[in-house]
Amino acid sequence: MEMDVSSPTSLPLLYSNLTPDPIDSGLAAFCDIHDLLALVNARSQNVVVFRINGQQAFSINRKDSDCRVSVLKWKPDGSFLGIGWSDGSVGVYSGEDGKLMSMSSTRSRGRSDGWRLDLLPEMDEGDDEEGECEAACLGWTTYAASEGEGVLRPDHFTHELTTDDWYDGDGDAGDDEKPTLSRLAKAIATLDATAVLPRLSALPIHALRFGPSEQKFTTQAGLDTLLNSDRTASESVTTLITAGTSGMNNLFLDDTVELGSFSIGNSISQTVHASHSHCATQVILSRTKDVQSLNLHYIDLPLQDFGGPLLHVVTTNTKRIQSLLSYITQTIRCMQSDLTSNLSLPSRIIGNISEELTSSGEDDLVTSLYQLAMTGNFTPTMLEWLTETIRENQQKRWDKSINDMYSHIQTHIFVHLIPALDRLAIAVNAVRGHAQVHQGTANFVPPEPFTILMDDLDSVRLVAQNLQLLVTTEHRRFRAFSRWLKVMVDIGVAGPNSKGAVETEERETPNLDYNLVLTYISETLMQSGCTSYLEQKPGMKGSCLEAEFWSFPGIVNSQRDEIVRAMRGLDAVNGIGKQEQERDLLNLPTLAIRLAGSARRAVESIRKWQSGMLPTPAKVSLPIVDHGLLDNILDIRLQPSRSTDGSGGESVTRILFKPEGGQLALLKVTRLQSKECTFEEKQYNLHLAGDLLHAQMVKQDRCLVLWREEASGGRVLLLTGNLSRYDERDSRWTRVIHVFEGKEGFEPDHFVVGGRPGKTVCVVLASEVRLGGCLIWRRGL
Structure with missing residues (x-):
């Protein structure tokens, strides 16, 4: 029986939107919880996020001129948007404003192996490896630890706090008490000590080059x-799988903490991911380039370990270590910017008068000012400089530059750097405590990398505190010098030895601290002591291999013992090193670089330990070969066939595709408890002449189909079908719910279904024109 399309059901139109540029309809992603639609501009490759009414929420610029977007995926709660690029990199962006939160790679070696010797931001440039690799798919899954549902029940946790035999000391505890004790242990282990600390302040926007990953600190x-603890985080596990055409897949916890990586083979042309919040097994469908075969890879995640207190503490603090380290690095870069930018004007003024003094044969500026302060006698050049150059607003600009420099640096140290170091110390100590308890076992990593990290952190803190004292001292000296300089200008304008000059000198001299003035002229005027603390040392630039990094002289000499020895050699008055070697050691950028290297080494040890938890994916070859099937994959869904216990039990994978020479087909792969798989394929006839554009499963037995009729002037139908009611002799298993007549040049070729129960939305898109439509799909259809 042929389908009747004469009186289709009409869906209520929510809005239609005319985009300024063509879009890539196959890369649209809908955020169910916030009703946000992410689209890719086909020309600029920028990602634009729209609200449900068509208003633009924010946009994410193209990664670089050679990259294009290859995949889009929203996190289920709408907090992040994942974007995969054609160079293999994957960015996690804020779902609120589009700021980059983290960047990773699907290449076999992950991100660049270079160890940086400077504080310049990583601009996330493409890797130089041979061969093509692009991010093929992203898979976000949240497993809730709620009673009665999900695969993470509190009584299933087996790794408690820091020991494998938590209950050995309580022989009288019955089975009914163990879940309560388990929850108590988890509550203690996940206690967040930073909750009582004041919030870290956002960093100001400076006139320096911000890397994409540093922009998140400006709000x-x-x-x-990034930094505040989520109270519900301990009650759920969120995994993110990134897959690339290189065959390398990375698994992340809490969106940004890399748990490990695994390979599904080489020469992968494309991958598709599917998961379910009630099934511990995730699947990846891939096709190899050479033999043109389809493979289904089962990843059985040990969710009980992922949801245990130990791994939760480790993951949370690893994320904080990485975020706080970037925050500290950016703070030091801001201090460097304040130093150089605010010293430019005073340096120019001092340079000009120094040249004039040299050309006139007089003493240098320091000697001339020192003589003026001690004797009150003006040389002709100094008198002209004070009355003509300094008087004409130069002193106000000089004062503002130096006062801003000292106040900004002091604010960075007191408000940003020291509090961030305190939080970093808490995070490192939390992980080191677990490492010390498990020392000598294979249950966790050794504590030595975290001990070294704490030593390097203490070195940064010691130098930062001394820099703060130096800034306070120099600022006090400069204020005294500025007050004296203003008096000298007034005396010079009135005329030396004149009545007005004598009155000014008698009135202002009691308010001047000549000890501070002379000290500033002789020790700080030509070069601030802050420069040695904040300047980038020569040779500390670029990146190198790990062995070269730890053998670099500036890194080797920056150990804590050496820093303490240099601190003892500080000038008690000036707060700077007496010897050049001591000044070189007390350098914040160098210490921050060493701190970053120690943190990287500690995090790498954790990642290697966590990688041991990941099982080798089980590979199953599908009984369909060649014919470009994966190019015609329409949808893939994973469904647990029964309530699983988190051990990778029975599951059903449904693959909806367009068969060669057919209209619609569904391949059902059932994985049994024995890990064996059964296959069932069924083809469906829509009883229509034309071409299948797109189809998607919306429920277990329901699907939506976008169909272009053959002889109707380009008319496109949107159909809903019940796969369980299919009858090859009857077309009533489907019905038309909307017809696109092809008016205004709108020829849809793709759609996305999203929303919440009762508020389901079907977004119908077209790539060839600048027009898109969004339709409400009525409840129950």
Whole structure:
């Protein structure tokens, strides 16, 4: 029986949107919880996020001129948007404003192996490896630890706190008490000590080059998202799988903490991911380039370990270590920027007068000012400089530059750097405590990398505190010098030895601290002591291999013992090293570089330990070969066939595709408890002449189909079908719910279904024109 399309059901139109440029309809992603639609501009490759009413929420610029977007995926709660690029990199962006939160790679070696010797931001440039690799798919899954549902029940946790035999000391505890004790142990282990600390402040925007990953520190909301503890985080596990055409897949916890990586083979042309919040097994469908075969890879995640207190503490603090380290690095870069930018004007003024003094044969500036302060006698050049150059607003600009420099550096140290070091110390100590308890076993990593990290952190803190004292001292000296300089200008304008000059000198001299003035002239005027603390040392630039990094003289000499020895050699008055070697050691950028290297080494040890938890994916070859099937994959869904216990039990994978020479087909792969798989394929006839554009499963037995009729002037039908009611002799298993007549040049070729129960939305898109439509799909259809 042929389908009747004469009186289709009409869906209510929510809105239609005319985009300024063509879009890539196959890369659209809908955020169910916030009703946000992410689209890719086909020309600029920028990602634009729209609200449900068509208003633009924010946009994410193209990674670089050679990259294009290859995959889009929203996190289920809408907090992040994942974007995969054609160079293999994957960015996690804030779902609120589009700021970059983290960047990873699907290449076999992950991100660049270079160890940086400077504080310049990583611009996330493409890797130089041979061969093509692009991010093929992203898979976000949240497993809730709620009673009665999900695969993470509190009584299933087996790794408690820091020991494998938590209950050995309580022989009287019955089975009914163990879940309560388990929850108590988890509550203690996940206690967040940073909750009582004041919030870290957002960093100001400076006139320096910000890397994409540093932009998240410029807003308070973005900073809070990174650092503040989520009270519900301990009750759920969120995994993110990134897959690339290189065959390398990375698994992340809490969106940004890399748990490990695994390979599904080489020469992968494309991959598709599917998961379910009630099934511990995730699947990846791939096709190899050479033999043109389809493979289904089962990843059985040990969710009980992922949801245990130990791994939760490790993951949370690893994320904080990485975020706080970037925050500390950016703070030091801001201090460097304040130093160089605010010293430019005073340096120019001092340079000009120094040249004039040299050409006139007089003493240098320091000697001339020192003589003027001690004797009150003006040389002709100094008198002209004070009355003509300094008087004409130069002193106000000089004062503002130096006062801003000292106040900004002091704020960075007191408000940003020291609090961040305190939080970093808490995170490192939390992980080191677990490492010390498990020392000598294979249950966790050794504590030595975290001990070294704490020593390097203490070195940064010691130098930062001494820099703060130096800034306070120099600022006090400069204020005294500025007050004296203003008096000298007034005396010079009135005329030396004149009545007005004598009155000014008698009135102002009691308010001048000549000890501070002379000290500033002789020790700080020509070069601030802050320069040796904040300047980038020569040779500390670029990147190198790990062995070269730890043998670099500046890194080797920056050990804590050497820093303490240099601190003892500080000038008690000036707060700077007496010897050049001591000044070189007390350098914040160098210490921050060493701190970053120690943190990287500690995090790498954790990642290697966590990688041991990941099982080797089970590979199953599908009984369909060649014919470009994966190019015609329409949808893939994973469904647990029964309530699983988190051990990778029975599951059903449904693959909806367009068969060669057919209209619609569904391949059902059932994986049994024995890990064996059964296959069932069924083809469906829509009883229509034309071409299948797109189809998607919306429920277990329901699907939507976008169909272009053959002889109707380009008319496109949107159909809903019940796969369980299919009858090859009857077309009533499907019905038309909307017809696109091809007016205004709108020829849809793709759609996305999203939303919440009762508020389901079908977004119908077209790539060839600048027009898109969004339709409400009525409840129950």
